[in-house]
Amino acid sequence: MTMTAVPFADAGLPAVRVQRQTPSGRIALTLALAALVALVAMPWWASTGTIRWILELCCYLAVAQMWNLLAGYAGLVSVGQQAFMGAAGYALFVLAQTYGINPFLAVFLSLLVPAVLAVPTYFLLHRLEGPYFSIGTWVVAEVFRLVSTNLPLVNSGAGMSLRVMKDYSAFERNVAMSLLCATLLLVTLGGSYWLLRSRFGLALIAMRDNPVAAASQGVQVGRLRFLIYVAAAVGCGLAGAIYFMAQLRITPGSAFDPMWANLAIFIVMVGGIGSIEGVLIGTLIFFVADRWFGEYGASYFVVLGLMTLAVALYARTGIWGAIARRWDAPWFPIGRRLIDPQQGTKGETR
Amino acid sequence: MSAVLSTHGLVARYGDFQALYGVDTELGAGECVALIGANGAGKSTFLRAVMGLLPVAREMVRLDGEPVGGTAPDRMVQKGVAIVPEGRRLFTGMSVEDNLRVAIDQAARAAGKAGARAGGKGGWTLKRVHDLFPILAEKARTPVQSLSGGQQQMVAIGRALLCQPRVLLCDEISLGLAPKVIREIYAALPEIRAAGTAVILVEQDVGLAQSASDRLYCMLEGRVTLAGKSAEISRAQIGEAYFGVGHAVA
Numbered sequence: 001m002t003m004t005a006v007p008f009a010d011a012g013l014p015a016v017r018v019q020r021q022t023p024s025g026r027i028a029l030t031l032a033l034a035a036l037v038a039l040v041a042m043p044w045w046a047s048t049g050t051i052r053w054i055l056e057l058c059c060y061l062a063v064a065q066m067w068n069l070l071a072g073y074a075g076l077v078s079v080g081q082q083a084f085m086g087a088a089g090y091a092l093f094v095l096a097q098t099y100g101i102n103p104f105l106a107v108f109l110s111l112l113v114p115a116v117l118a119v120p121t122y123f124l125l126h127r128l129e130g131p132y133f134s135i136g137t138w139v140v141a142e143v144f145r146l147v148s149t150n151l152p153l154v155n156s157g158a159g160m161s162l163r164v165m166k167d168y169s170a171f172e173r174n175v176a177m178s179l180l181c182a183t184l185l186l187v188t189l190g191g192s193y194w195l196l197r198s199r200f201g202l203a204l205i206a207m208r209d210n211p212v213a214a215a216s217q218g219v220q221v222g223r224l225r226f227l228i229y230v231a232a233a234v235g236c237g238l239a240g241a242i243y244f245m246a247q248l249r250i251t252p253g254s255a256f257d258p259m260w261a262n263l264a265i266f267i268v269m270v271g272g273i274g275s276i277e278g279v280l281i282g283t284l285i286f287f288v289a290d291r292w293f294g295e296y297g298a299s300y301f302v303v304l305g306l307m308t309l310a311v312a313l314y315a316r317t318g319i320w321g322a323i324a325r326r327w328d329a330p331w332f333p334i335g336r337r338l339i340d341p342q343q344g345t346k347g348e349t350r
Numbered sequence: 351m352s353a354v355l356s357t358h359g360l361v362a363r364y365g366d367f368q369a370l371y372g373v374d375t376e377l378g379a380g381e382c383v384a385l386i387g388a389n390g391a392g393k394s395t396f397l398r399a400v401m402g403l404l405p406v407a408r409e410m411v412r413l414d415g416e417p418v419g420g421t422a423p424d425r426m427v428q429k430g431v432a433i434v435p436e437g438r439r440l441f442t443g444m445s446v447e448d449n450l451r452v453a454i455d456q457a458a459r460a461a462g463k464a465g466a467r468a469g470g471k472g473g474w475t476l477k478r479v480h481d482l483f484p485i486l487a488e489k490a491r492t493p494v495q496s497l498s499g500g501q502q503q504m505v506a507i508g509r510a511l512l513c514q515p516r517v518l519l520c521d522e523i524s525l526g527l528a529p530k531v532i533r534e535i536y537a538a539l540p541e542i543r544a545a546g547t548a549v550i551l552v553e554q555d556v557g558l559a560q561s562a563s564d565r566l567y568c569m570l571e572g573r574v575t576l577a578g579k580s581a582e583i584s585r586a587q588i589g590e591a592y593f594g595v596g597h598a599v600a
Contacts, residue, residue, distance in 0.1 A: 199455065202448060202451060202452050202455055203452065203455065203456065205441065205443060205444065205448075206441045206444070206452045208443070209440075209441035209442050209443050209444065210439050210440070210441055210442070212403065212423075212435070212439060213435055213439035213440070213441065214441070214452070215403075215422070215423040215424050216401060216403070216423050216427065216432070216433045216435060216439075216510075217427065217432075217452050217453045217456055217509060217510075217513060218424050218427035218428060218453065218456030218457060218459075218460060218513055219424060219452065219456055220422075220424045221424065222422060222424075
């Protein structure tokens with residue numbers, strides 16, 4: 001994206017320029033590109049084990065960012081995004097294993113399933129407000145799990161294995177996984193960033209700040225929410241398909257695991273809701289915590305839960321919110337800065 | 351009188367609680383009507399119901415005779431109704447400029463879609479809003495959170511005007527502001543009406559409402575208890591309608 005400075009054409013204003021990129025943003029964008037290149041090049045520098053945990057990290061990032069888009073911008077607090085991860089995962093297994101379609105093509109074909117399922121789901125749930133909506137999404141995910149447990153097409157409760165992956169060498173699989181990781185981040189994080197900087201961006205931020213007022217200014221809140229719900233379903237579906245492809249095995253219990261909702265909520269709340277930076281910070285914290293303290297089992301989850309609660313009560317903007325208050329250096333600037341030659345920079349939309 | 355906006359037996363409820371019991375009102379083109387009443391009389395509910403923020407039956411609200419009750423708020427904006435909501439409800443993460451820009455963007459999008467929309471040629475531009483409230487030009491790049499209450503109210507009004515309304519709904523725009531600031535804001539009213547916009551003012555301050563409006567409705571417990579020309583209604587009549595008692599008011 002090369003949107004740097006656009007002339008500002010409104011009459012009656014001092015001569016200002018709108019700047020959409022900042023030095024910190026340029027550094028972050030460079031680092032992001034470097035990370036993307038490193039991801040693609042993984043088979044040449046990382047072991048299969050390393051690739052596996054980086055893939056998991058990418059899935060966490062993607063799912064968390066989708067939840068951020070839903071809860072942070074659209075005000076849709078879903079605890080059932082695993083429904084779409086599992087649906088896409090199962091679709092991949094059926095397409096590749098049962099129908100013999102190339103698994104790497106099937107990853108993308110399988111995205112049609114969450115996209116199609118998201119439409120009736122949304123129309124079923126969108127009349128529910130706040131916590132009722134959340135419970136509804138959870139119920140939907142449970143229904144998906146129960147259906148898959150009883151559906152012969154997906155081998156019912158016994159689950160499926162992706163045996164066709166045997167046809168590919170370990171190196172080929174690593175290359176594919178690396179490319180899929182890069183695609184996943186490009187679509188979910190890059191896509192969100194693009195969306196927030198697009199002409200929908202201001203409407204989305206308005207909706208985040210105050211949905212009622214946004215609707216009263218002509219923002220089509222209902223339509224935007226629907227689009228975001230479907231987009232998040234597809235994003236989660238892509239993460240699910242890639243995750244279960246790497247796992248080589250899928251069962252109803254793993255496919256529709258509510259753990260995904262927990263981790264997305266933790267990452268976004270602790271990192272900082274309504275920002276991409278927060279998702280990156282939250283994911284790193286969660287990932288490190290998971291590696292170090294995962295062995296403590298239930299008590300570890302209790303600590304994560306308490307941390308989320310504390311942030312929700314006392315620091316609602318999360319870690320990124322605290323950082324942004326102190327230093328004005330966004331990694332992914334979405335606002336417009338107006339540069340006045342006489343006065344320097346002033347004011348910005350976060 | 352050809353009413354631009356009218357309500358017919360308007361009924362609204364919050365869950366089990368019924369807040370409006372058959373409210374009939376009319377707003378002529380370019381007219382300014384005040385809606386007064388005590389807390390809980392249903393004034394804000396009335397505006398929310400008209401704006402489509404509460405579910406109401408289609409026939410209960412008419413815009414140019416067309417039934418529009420229960421239309422989604424974003425569609426109401428496209429049809430030419432804008433609201434200055436109670437408590438201002440600005441986009442707190444944004445600068446003054448960006449708050450106004452949301453409305454401009456949406457109006458441009460709607461205009462692009464619908465072509466030349468019938469009526470509603472308010473012709474409000476950023477420049478005209480800045481002429482109306484010069485402080486907004488000065489503070490264009492300031493985050494709205496650091497503005498004073500009065501300045502925030504100006505942003506809210508400017509934002510509503512940039513929706514190019516034929517009907518402007520104002521919910522307690524004087525609430526919590528200093529008398530001097532209230533005068534400044536009310537001074538903008540003639541200019542707004544000169545652009546052909548009809549205004550419904552919900553106001554706690556009876557004197558202010560009476561002096562600023564052509565006609566007024568007084569509400570009590572979800573019903574209209576008094577309606578008439580603002581200049582002809584006496585304080586005693588208002589007191590009676592306001593409190594629902596015969597003689598208690600000075």
